[in-house]
Amino acid sequence: MELVNTIKREQSAALYEEAKQYFPGGVHSPVRAFKSVSGPPLFIKEGNGCRIIDEDDNTYIDFCCSWGPLILGHNHPSVREAVIATIKKGTSFGTPNRLGNELGKLIVDNNRFIEKIRFVSSGTEAVMSAIRLARGVTGKSKVIKFEGCYHGHVDSLLVKAGSGLATFGVSTSAGIPESFAKETLVLPLNDPKALDECLQKYHKDIACIIIEPIPANNGLLLQHQSFLECLRLKCYKYGVLLIFDEVISGFRVGFEGAAGHYNIQPDIITYGKIIGGGMPVGAYAASAEIMSHVAPEGAVYQAGTLSANPVAMSAGYAALQELLQADFYKNLEEKTTKMVKALQSFCDNQLYPVQIRQIGSIFWIAFSKEDIRAADQIDGASMDYFKILHHELLQNGVYLGPSGYEVGFVSAAHTDRDLEEAVGKIKHALRVVFPSIV
Numbered sequence: 001m002e003l004v005n006t007i008k009r010e011q012s013a014a015l016y017e018e019a020k021q022y023f024p025g026g027v028h029s030p031v032r033a034f035k036s037v038s039g040p041p042l043f044i045k046e047g048n049g050c051r052i053i054d055e056d057d058n059t060y061i062d063f064c065c066s067w068g069p070l071i072l073g074h075n076h077p078s079v080r081e082a083v084i085a086t087i088k089k090g091t092s093f094g095t096p097n098r099l100g101n102e103l104g105k106l107i108v109d110n111n112r113f114i115e116k117i118r119f120v121s122s123g124t125e126a127v128m129s130a131i132r133l134a135r136g137v138t139g140k141s142k143v144i145k146f147e148g149c150y151h152g153h154v155d156s157l158l159v160k161a162g163s164g165l166a167t168f169g170v171s172t173s174a175g176i177p178e179s180f181a182k183e184t185l186v187l188p189l190n191d192p193k194a195l196d197e198c199l200q201k202y203h204k205d206i207a208c209i210i211i212e213p214i215p216a217n218n219g220l221l222l223q224h225q226s227f228l229e230c231l232r233l234k235c236y237k238y239g240v241l242l243i244f245d246e247v248i249s250g251f252r253v254g255f256e257g258a259a260g261h262y263n264i265q266p267d268i269i270t271y272g273k274i275i276g277g278g279m280p281v282g283a284y285a286a287s288a289e290i291m292s293h294v295a296p297e298g299a300v301y302q303a304g305t306l307s308a309n310p311v312a313m314s315a316g317y318a319a320l321q322e323l324l325q326a327d328f329y330k331n332l333e334e335k336t337t338k339m340v341k342a343l344q345s346f347c348d349n350q351l352y353p354v355q356i357r358q359i360g361s362i363f364w365i366a367f368s369k370e371d372i373r374a375a376d377q378i379d380g381a382s383m384d385y386f387k388i389l390h391h392e393l394l395q396n397g398v399y400l401g402p403s404g405y406e407v408g409f410v411s412a413a414h415t416d417r418d419l420e421e422a423v424g425k426i427k428h429a430l431r432v433v434f435p436s437i438v
């Protein structure tokens with residue numbers, strides 16, 4: 001099917017051509033290049049509330065929300081004002097600062113699952129540091145990860161399952177030595193048997209298991225509570241640390257993230273995205289005992305020139321304070337549910353092979369009726385549908401992340417009216433995707 005562009009994209013197209021002369025692939029993060037959808041990537045110049053405006057002056061209702069951080073929507077006044085107030089006093093000192101204390105205290109005092117926290121500058125850095133900490137604490141070196149979970153571009157985690165029975169990983173990127181990939185074992189999600197077999201066999205070498213407790217980087221692969229509980233118990237049994245990578249789920253499904261949602265105590269939690277209110281912040285956190293292994297208190301080295309940068313700290317603080325307001329998460333979930341239900345009943349009535357998976361304010365449009373809980377259940381061919389959907393939505397003023405494997409985020413700035421408008425547009429786009437089904 002040929003996708004006909006009816007909106008103006010000249011400015012974005014020209015900027016993309018220019019960008020390609022200076023940056024590999026014209027971008028600074030691969031999925032931004034629109035490789036799996038049509039047309040040049042949009043260059044966004046402004047965002048307000050739930051809407052973004054591109055360089056050609058097209059406006060879109062945004063469900064990407066900078067890939068998750070903007071749970072309050074774009075340009076939230078209290079975040080903006082906090083950043084401006086802080087920046088007037090300078091941008092960085094490389095010393096301890098009061099704003100870091102304030103954000104740390106706000107997080108730790110309102111989260112039953114952590115006692116101490118270390119700020120870094122990205123989710124990847126948080127994960128990389130958490131893995132090192134787990135290795136330092138246990139004195140063991142191997143890591144278990146799950147197929148379909150993304151943990152940033154950490155060398156040893158850009159790994160997929162090898163062939164045959166051996167579960168040792170094979171790297172998914174050039175530039176990762178085989179010896180690094182071999183330190184990682186890759187298991188399927190939602191499979192307690194595979195987990196048990198692997199732990200029985202290798203537990204003496206395994207430092208930690210890392211999981212996105214709410215896997216949201218390869219579709220939305222919701223896990224059963226029982227699987228996560230099993231994971232917790234097995235880790236205790238075999239002396240393996242459990243890392244919840246909450247870079248997406250942290251502060252998204254509740255202030256205490258997935259740990260709070262499932263009421264499961266991991267050993268280490270990583271944060272990113274929402275924690276910085278739209279500025280580059282990541283963090284890892286754990287019990288005081290585990291965190292005592294981090295330098296300068298302990299022997300696990302980890303440092304950062306711009307860590308706990310005051311401007312970023314004040315943005316995070318302003319944002320997280322909003323999340324602690326009464327009923328914040330309840331309201332966000334309710335309006336997301338309303339939108340998802342409206343879309344699902346439309347798809348069901350039309351007999352479209354579509355389901356919309358949801359948890360809290362995260363949703364994912366899957367072109368399948370299967371109960372998808374593991375990566376291998378996603379049919380790559382179904383992404384052709386997404387490509388049409390994405391294109392059609394851009395023509396009509398709705399922006400989804402440019403890949404069918406990406407989830408959507410609803411922010412507090414999306415009003416019921418905005419969501420009703422989006423539902424109308426998504427219905428229209430689905431009719432284009434499935435023209436022959438009546």
Ligand SMILES: *Cc1c(COP(=O)(O)O)cnc(C)c1O
Nearest residue numbers: 122123124150151152247248272
């Ligand atoms: C986004 C993400 C990361 C990486 O964070 P960056 O800030 O992009 O480095 C790690 N883990 C999960 C679960 C993520 O969603």
